[in-house]
Amino acid sequence: MAKYPTEQLKCWKKAKELREQYYINYAQAKDKGGIRWSGSAWALDAIPAGLGKDVYSLTGEPYGAAVALDKKFNKECQDAAESAGFARDLCAYMRTYWGSIHIDKYLFGGPFPKPDFNFQTQICCSHAKWYQHASMVEKTPDFYIDVSVGPYKDLDDDRLMYVTNQGLESIGWMEKVTGRKFDDELFIEAVKNEMRSTSLWAEICTLNKAKPAPLDEKTMYSLYVLATLSKSSKWCADFYEECRDEVKDRVARGIAAVPNERCRVMSDTQPPWGFLKIFRYLEEYGAVSIGSLYTFGLEGIWETKPDGSWGPRTTPMQQGIDITTREQAMKLYCDWNLSKPQWQHFYDPRLKTEMMKTIVKEWGVNGVMLHLNRGCEGLSIGIMENRLGLAASGIPVMTFEGNMGDEREFDLGRTQNRVDSFMETLALKREFAHA
């Protein structure tokens, strides 16, 4: 059965520790007089970094995903949000986060640590509502940066400056609500860190083009999560460098994530976090999920290389650009973020279909599994058009229904049944069953 050698990823443990430390740091920030803020995993987090070296964030979506792994606590949160009158079809992470505030319990122990301010990026319809309600309940000041200026391919200076100006405005606001002086050097450093982290993460994903794949999607979740927590921190960028080197070494030595790799699939949108075993189930068929536009493009920043292939975006530092002023840094930083692959489909599903087709081609993917995620409107918008677009290109594709953060909407038996049918269309037989 096993065709390839495999071994545990060495930096996996470190990633786990960094993640745990992050949540503890946030909870304990006040003990040392630090600053706490909360916002999205795609908030422009290099900006608050300019407030000092003791600034700690809590990003809402990863927090929701972390809660989703704790069935009992998750339900408590979801029920609390529902009792407050919020519909079940709203963003599952958002409901979890609200519920956590309403019951005043933090997943990692103690009461919910109230942030000094909420700092959010608005692209989907829920991101502003999320922190509006949170701010109302917590009585916390809130600031939003509207980044919905259309797809990156159509970006012009006016659009870029709209976002940049809001970023610059947020600095004065933060100074006012925290009483701290903003440090441009710290900010510029954080911008560089973020560019480094997100470009490196794209590079790590690129290494998964190798056969056998050195990483499977389930493992990638434990790695990419660090960027969703704190992409502008030095520890995050440094970790990705270490991780990149290890994955490179795995490729060189032919180490596989799934030793019986016979077929490569990709998924889409967040997985149903309570049911990651669906990836183990794929392995029973020798199918490895090499990633998704979600794992690649939520925190990875990409560009099309001269040879037409997809690879990590070249950072301004690599281009030899000297970043010296707040204004220059902000503009480069906004431009960088606006090129995020996972923001493009908000305007047109064809952009996402094309990116997925690129992944299929370059990563040697045999079939695509689309998660009709009832928990996230933003990432499942246009998903049926993606299905049509992929199928029209002759790419085998299946859909399954679920919810990233509300397991009541996922049906394991039915999903496995769908996977069975899909594997049959890919001419794969189940080889073994996990205990």
Added chain:
Amino acid sequence: MSGLFDQFKEWYEKRHDYAKAWKARTGGQVVATMCTYTPEELLIAANMLPVRVLGAHEPQNVTEPHIFGMFCPFCRDSLAQGLLGRYDYCDGVTLTQSCIQYRQTFNSWREHVPTVKWDYYLPMPNEVQSRFAKTQHYSEVKKFRTFMEGVVGKAISDTELKQATEVVNENRRLLRELFEYRKETNPRVTGVDALYASITAQFVDKAEHNKELKRVLAELPKQPQNRQEGIRFMTIGSENDDVSFMAMVESVGSTIVIDDQCSGTRYFWNEARVQDDPIATIADRYCERPACPTKDYPAHTRFDHVLMLAKDYNAKAAVFLQQKFCDPHEGDYPDLKRHLEANGIPTLFLEFDITNPLGPFRIRIEAFLETLGEEELF
């Protein structure tokens, strides 16, 4: 009842016939629009007829391949109408950025409705409260103007823009005048009448619509005020043109006196403040209008606006008409409900789908009315 609003009713019921006839008569282009943030002034200045796409409230099976079922029924119904060829007379389709759900309708429409010749996505800022929003929207409206000039093959002059703005402003003014009558005790204008008037403004030639509004406004003072108003309701939500629902509500002991909906007041509430630069006039107007929840942050400006409407129109209770799966409204609902109830306006929540079961809705409305009255039973 015969009457005063029959022309609006006819336009509503035969909207496709109307648009086709308009096209044949004028030779102008018809544009499918998808959100009330669309700067119609620009389309009118280009001698086009903006037609807002509405659903048909019929079961359909054509959108399943395009939109996943957990998205808002209005968006799915709107797409269905395109896929079924009901808007085959529309030359172009345009969407001004609001909620992400609407974008699916627009994207699938521009890709799969074969009669579409051109399409334009206008990425209007969402954070209209930002002090940079108007500058940014100014830039976007300007780009739209340039695009439209390409479509019609000639320049759209400032004078044409100013004239178009005046026509649209007049329409807004007249609708406000009409809605003033709803403040009366035993109002002469019912919720159904008002809906016909405001929804048709979204697809009938504005000059023609203005003429009809003026005629109705001239007749209204002569109408008797003999309707028993019952409980005065306000409706809150996104798009609603379910006339049979509205008629049912008004048949069981209530009158709908005002709304905060994009099929109603949000569409026409504020006039554009005329400035020297016609583009600035237009861009600012849409940033200043009563916000859809999608664009209402950091401050919830809607909450006090809705309350003000309820007070001004003496609404005794509010009914939320929630499009199922509409996240922006679902996100506002609990806090808005609390805000209204804290200020003495009880609320009822109803969830709307493409087609609505009138029977179960009637039970809820009647039960709600019973909580507001029926003292003789106790």
Added chain:
Amino acid sequence: MITAGIDMGSRTIKVVFLEELKVDGAPQLKWGIKGKHIMFPDELDPDLAAEKAFDDALKDAGISRDQISNVVATGAGRKQVKFATSDVTEVGAGARGAVFMCPTAKTVVDVGAEEGRGVKANAEGKVVDFAGNEKCAAGAGAFAESMSRALQLSLKDFGEASLRSDKSIPMNAQCTVFAESEVVSLIHSATPKEDIAKAVLDAVASRVCAMVRRVGIEDDVILIGGMVHNPGFVQSLKGALGVDKVHLPDMPEYISALGAAIIAAENKA
């Protein structure tokens, strides 16, 4: 060589035997159906039920167990069949059986008790693409069945009644449970039975059709599953799909078991 397919459904177990026919000079294998059998399991223990169904079927067809070279199981309980050599999903088995019965079929519409499915198949009967309904739009055969009960009609009369109606009453609810209330209210408002029957079958056909649209509707279309027996449904389905002809195979309930038996033979060959 005789192979067998066993379809373990939630309420019935179906068995089909297939015999290889030797035709001199034929380039491809030909098969003939050797026997078929249907059973309603009383007990919920799937092992015992499968054993019993298979034994009864063997007896019925006059075949002994050692004549069977290969058994492929399909259906919801396919993993429970201990004596099966391998298994195949009902999607794969259904498509294979359907294309066997109608070699020109490209689109297979499979209407089961709970779920409707659209399958795009190639000339070999392999699945190219498939789509099944999501939660809130589910409900197929079982819904029609319980509604026929509510109207106090047999399923057969129910289907025939619908053919006598030319009304189209839209069903508003997506969820079948709510759709049931709608039917009840139609009954209360004294709507003629035939109109209600048509409304129900139109609604099921429309849901199924929405699924089939995902994979695309390409001629020829074949319908499999118990609803083949329901002429009213077939009529509604044609209307919804906008096609003139829908192939209706003989022994439609056995198509999945048949497909499994064919796959058993092909795997052996």
Added chain:
Amino acid sequence: MAESAGEKKEYWRWQENCWIDESKDWRAAKIITAGIDVGSVSSQAVVCVDGELYGFNSMRTGNNSPDSATNALAGVLEKSGMKLEDITYVIGTGYGRVNVPFAHKAITEIACHARGANYMGGNTIRTILDMGGQDCKAIHCDEKGKVTNFLMNDKCAAGTGRGMEVIADLMQIPIAELGPRSFDVDEEPEAVSSTCVVFAKSEALGLLKSGYSKNKVIAAYCQAMAERVVSLIERIGVENDFFITGGIAKNPGVVKRIEKLLGTKAAETKYDSQIAGALGAALFGHTLMLKQGASKAAA
């Protein structure tokens, strides 16, 4: 068709029930009123004499609502020897409330359930949960039994009685036995994850295959239903005393679990919980008659 072979038992079918209070003499009464609740699944008739419960009949709704209303009332009339003319005022409620041919007035079941609960559970009842066949309501009322707020399930049928019927059918266990059986388990299972009624069958079969006993599957379903209902009721808030009406009130497997989740006990009643709507209607009729009498007397 092959499927028609074999008689199918209807395990989901619940008991029909007719009762009169033999200790009362209706002939001596001043005011006799009736309430008729025609629901989508069941119909009830209640007769009150002088504002007290006298008799009721509970039966399945047939395929004609006027007939269902007539038949339901006929049960009580027959048992008591009363005639329709003896009843001064009739109020219809429930889904078919406007189809009760002999009714003088129609009132929604929401108001009637609250009024009925106020009688059955006492005037300290503030929160009522009504679990019907296809819907589920959470109602708040004041000390007079007047509704102050209510919520109904929308969009999803999970947590309605229909789900229990499906399970009864699938498990081949009469519906009345489901509750008691749900406690006959070695350990309390977690709730089934998906409460979708339409997919209940496939989910239950999956559990059986994974080694669950029938009772354990039932327990997992009762728990899921309880959780679903509690999430509805928590949106409106639970204020004591708390009372459950409707068919599911007779299923201790669900009721006990709801009580556990809410941390409060439902008020007990000696009456059949299914008649609350019809009873409320009859009581409203009584109040209206009293007021009319009073106004006549004054006039």
